[in-house]
Amino acid sequence: xxxxxxxxxxxxxxxxxxxxxxxxxxxxxxxxxxxxxxxxxxxxxxxxxxxxxxxxxxxxxxxxxxxxxxxxxxxxxxxxxxxxxxxxxxxxxxxxxxxxxxxxxxxxxxxxxxxxxxxxxxxxxxxxxxxxxxxxxxxxxxxxxxxxxxxxxxxxxxxxxxxxxxxxxxxxxxxxxxxxxxxxxxxxxxxxxxxxxxxxxxxxxxxxxxxxxxxxxxxxxxxxxxxxxx
Numbered sequence: 001x002x003x004x005x006x007x008x009x010x011x012x013x014x015x016x017x018x019x020x021x022x023x024x025x026x027x028x029x030x031x032x033x034x035x036x037x038x039x040x041x042x043x044x045x046x047x048x049x050x051x052x053x054x055x056x057x058x059x060x061x062x063x064x065x066x067x068x069x070x071x072x073x074x075x076x077x078x079x080x081x082x083x084x085x086x087x088x089x090x091x092x093x094x095x096x097x098x099x100x101x102x103x104x105x106x107x108x109x110x111x112x113x114x115x116x117x118x119x120x121x122x123x124x125x126x127x128x129x130x131x132x133x134x135x136x137x138x139x140x141x142x143x144x145x146x147x148x149x150x151x152x153x154x155x156x157x158x159x160x161x162x163x164x165x166x167x168x169x170x171x172x173x174x175x176x177x178x179x180x181x182x183x184x185x186x187x188x189x190x191x192x193x194x195x196x197x198x199x200x201x202x203x204x205x206x207x208x209x210x211x212x213x214x215x216x217x218x219x220x221x222x223x224x225x226x227x228x229x230x
Contacts, residue, residue, distance in 0.1 A: 008063050079096060088126055120148055144210060191216060
């Protein structure tokens with residue numbers, strides 16, 4: 001199978017079968033899922049069907065940002081977001097600042113957004129860790145993901161692994177009304193600036209946003225093509 005080779009960061013990266021794999025990888029990413037995936041650009045209307053957890057290859061991220069704490073931090077900056085200080089990847093600073101500006105403007109006339117801001121308790125981005133329950137390195141490791149934790153979840157569900165403890169077989173069917181969520185207008189603001197929301201994953205993580213502008217653009221293109229076909 002032919003592929004395209006890019007020089008990205010510190011080493012050549014092969015794009016093959018939708019996967020970005022470092023040169024010399026003996027498996028050439030057979031165990032990895034493609035970097036692009038379907039993500040709904042519309043508001044959620046119900047729980048998503050159960051699916052296999054994706055397996056991410058991190059070759060591209062390591063080539064661009066490094067693999068050690070010291071290397072990754074060279075690409076980081078501190079930022080204050082809604083009066084909360086955090087350290088994150090320099091690529092996220094500008095779009096997150098634009099998100100903040102739009103959220104603050106929206107909060108003037110939107111009480112739900114104003115309450116979300118007021119109840120925001122913890123924000124964090126850079127944490128060098130694997131995704132819980134897997135050997136996949138989280139996008140928090142490169143400061144490309146941000147979690148926004150409220151003072152209370154008001155007794156609702158927020159993260160699939162925690163929900164599975166109490167309902168091992170049916171956690172993915174938990175109604176949206178029983179899940180804590182940021183206001184829809186906040187989610188849409190993040191998406192307009194290139195972030196995906198973890199609440200739209202089958203393995204939901206409702207406090208989690210990732211800077212993945214390529215996912216937003218990909219799904220805009222796919223939606224446009226599908227709309228034209230109709």
